[in-house]
Amino acid sequence: MKYGDEIELFVESFASEGKSIARVDGLVVFVAGGVPGDRVLARITKTKKQFTEAEIKEVFVPSPLRTLPRCQYFGVCGGCKWQHVSYQAQLEFKRQQVVDALERIGGFKGITVNPTLGSPDEYFYRNKMEFSFGEKWLTKEELIRVTGKQETRSETERFALGLHIPQRFDRVLDINECHLQSETSYQIVNTVRSFSLERNLPIYSTATHTGYLRNLVVRQSRRTGELMVNLVTSQERPELMKSLCSILLEHFPSITTIINNITERKSQVAIGDYEKVYHGPGFITEKIGRRTYRISANSFFQTNTLQAERLYNAAAGLARLKPDDIVFDLYSGTGTIALHIADDVKEVVGIESVESAIDDARRNAQMNQATNCTFVLGDLKEKLTRDTSWLSNHAKPTVLMIDPPRSGMHEKAVLEIAALQPERIAYISCNPATQARDLKLLCSNAPYRIVAIQPVDMFPHTYHIENVVALSTTAQ
Numbered sequence: 001m002k003y004g005d006e007i008e009l010f011v012e013s014f015a016s017e018g019k020s021i022a023r024v025d026g027l028v029v030f031v032a033g034g035v036p037g038d039r040v041l042a043r044i045t046k047t048k049k050q051f052t053e054a055e056i057k058e059v060f061v062p063s064p065l066r067t068l069p070r071c072q073y074f075g076v077c078g079g080c081k082w083q084h085v086s087y088q089a090q091l092e093f094k095r096q097q098v099v100d101a102l103e104r105i106g107g108f109k110g111i112t113v114n115p116t117l118g119s120p121d122e123y124f125y126r127n128k129m130e131f132s133f134g135e136k137w138l139t140k141e142e143l144i145r146v147t148g149k150q151e152t153r154s155e156t157e158r159f160a161l162g163l164h165i166p167q168r169f170d171r172v173l174d175i176n177e178c179h180l181q182s183e184t185s186y187q188i189v190n191t192v193r194s195f196s197l198e199r200n201l202p203i204y205s206t207a208t209h210t211g212y213l214r215n216l217v218v219r220q221s222r223r224t225g226e227l228m229v230n231l232v233t234s235q236e237r238p239e240l241m242k243s244l245c246s247i248l249l250e251h252f253p254s255i256t257t258i259i260n261n262i263t264e265r266k267s268q269v270a271i272g273d274y275e276k277v278y279h280g281p282g283f284i285t286e287k288i289g290r291r292t293y294r295i296s297a298n299s300f301f302q303t304n305t306l307q308a309e310r311l312y313n314a315a316a317g318l319a320r321l322k323p324d325d326i327v328f329d330l331y332s333g334t335g336t337i338a339l340h341i342a343d344d345v346k347e348v349v350g351i352e353s354v355e356s357a358i359d360d361a362r363r364n365a366q367m368n369q370a371t372n373c374t375f376v377l378g379d380l381k382e383k384l385t386r387d388t389s390w391l392s393n394h395a396k397p398t399v400l401m402i403d404p405p406r407s408g409m410h411e412k413a414v415l416e417i418a419a420l421q422p423e424r425i426a427y428i429s430c431n432p433a434t435q436a437r438d439l440k441l442l443c444s445n446a447p448y449r450i451v452a453i454q455p456v457d458m459f460p461h462t463y464h465i466e467n468v469v470a471l472s473t474t475a476q
């Protein structure tokens with residue numbers, strides 16, 4: 001097989017990161033956009049020693065697991081790569097990812113992984129969307145190939161407001177609709193685009209460090225309906241912001257706060273060095289379970305509110321919490337897990353390395369009158385190895401709730417936990433591979449047994465999966 005060859009392929013399965021796989025004489029071919037069960041005509045786009053990549057030219061026999069993607073930008077936008085896979089099949093593929101990781105990386109055999117808990121909303125499930133302004137966007141030919149429409153849009157050719165295209169971080173896809181947040185959200189995007197084009201506002205370029213517009217972030221509380229619009233720019237232009245404010249409020253009276261974040265930094269993160277509030281309180285509130293949370297423009301918050309509640313309930317249920325439990329919530333973020341379980345246990349101690357998250361967690365605890373929660377600032381490995389004086393303020397934990405970043409846990413932190421040996425652990429992870437690695441190390445250094453494994457789908461139409469593994473030292 002060489003570049004440009006066209007061959008017939010049968011798509012067998014999904015590999016990690018949602019790529020579909022076919023095989024030719026034992027050689028793996030990653031087929032972009034394929035679904036297991038497809039028989040396709042594919043064109044080779046890359047050849048390497050270990051694998052080959054191909055794109056679909058024609059689907060001869062579609063997989064029964066296929067469904068029609070809802071979005072006109074499907075196939076080019078990086079947001080929802082699995083919109084063409086039925087939701088039930090997505091859930092099963094995600095479960096399979098967890099099985100594979102735990103068996104292959106973790107070395108756990110004969111495990112039972114529960115069916116993936118599906119999201120209550122398959123679309124419009126996000127409470128936050130971050131859009132980018134970009135000068136380079138798709139060529140007309142690329143756009144026509146993707147949308148099938150003969151669009152001209154000459155007036156916006158050097159102006160895009162939308163989402164980054166995967167593997168092409170200099171390109172932004174100009175979008176008029178998105179099915180991940182509410183209709184109001186993308187109508188706001190369209191209004192901001194018109195406002196910017198009418199005034200010929202320049203887009204910030206990281207290459208030349210000139211221009212004004214950087215990002216538009218829309219946050220909408222699922223439970224209270226409060227709505228935040230946050231424009232990230234490179235400079236302050238108060239008169240312009242005031243005009244934008246009055247236009248937005250005229251069209252969208254449901255907006256509760258409008259903020260301008262300003263940053264001169266070259267990085268593409270949509271966070272300001274400082275912010276100016278132009279309307280409302282500068283934050284929105286959201287509810288998970290019995291708790292209310294205050295979310296500022298730059299605070300971290302779980303993006304799928306309804307499913308976050310189900311994730312926390314699943315983790316708490318699997319940890320079999322009891323009223324006399326002392327719980328350590330490791331990697332506690334803004335304290336949402338700690339607060340969610342606080343009424344069911346005696347005490348919760350959260351440990352987190354980001355100072356602003358600790359501040360948010362303390363304020364959230366205060367706001368919700370959760371007097372049995374404390375939060376400790378610091379790197380977890382340090383807090384368990386060298387800087388351990390905080391431990392003497394608390395009884396030995398009976399339960400750990402562990403929710404690390406994608407990279408998983410530091411080896412030394414795992415070993416300290418093995419030595420600490422609380423009776424029960426609920427390990428929540430957004431990366432089954434690092435979770436499997438950490439659990440292998442933990443279980444080979446302490447007498448833990450896996451009691452239950454529960455995948456939870458936080459992000460429909462993506463290959464991402466959250467997984468809870470419950471461990472116990474006792475027989476039950």
Ligand SMILES: C[S@@+](CC[C@H](N)C(=O)[O-])C[C@H]1O[C@@H](n2cnc3c(N)ncnc32)[C@H](O)[C@@H]1O
Nearest residue numbers: 331332333336352353354378379380403404405
């Ligand atoms: C996946 S988030 C979990 C947040 C929270 N449990 C939630 O549900 O919103 C992981 C958290 O771990 C924190 N973190 C990352 N590395 C850390 C470390 N070495 N020590 C302590 N916290 C860390 C991050 O700042 C982040 O808040």
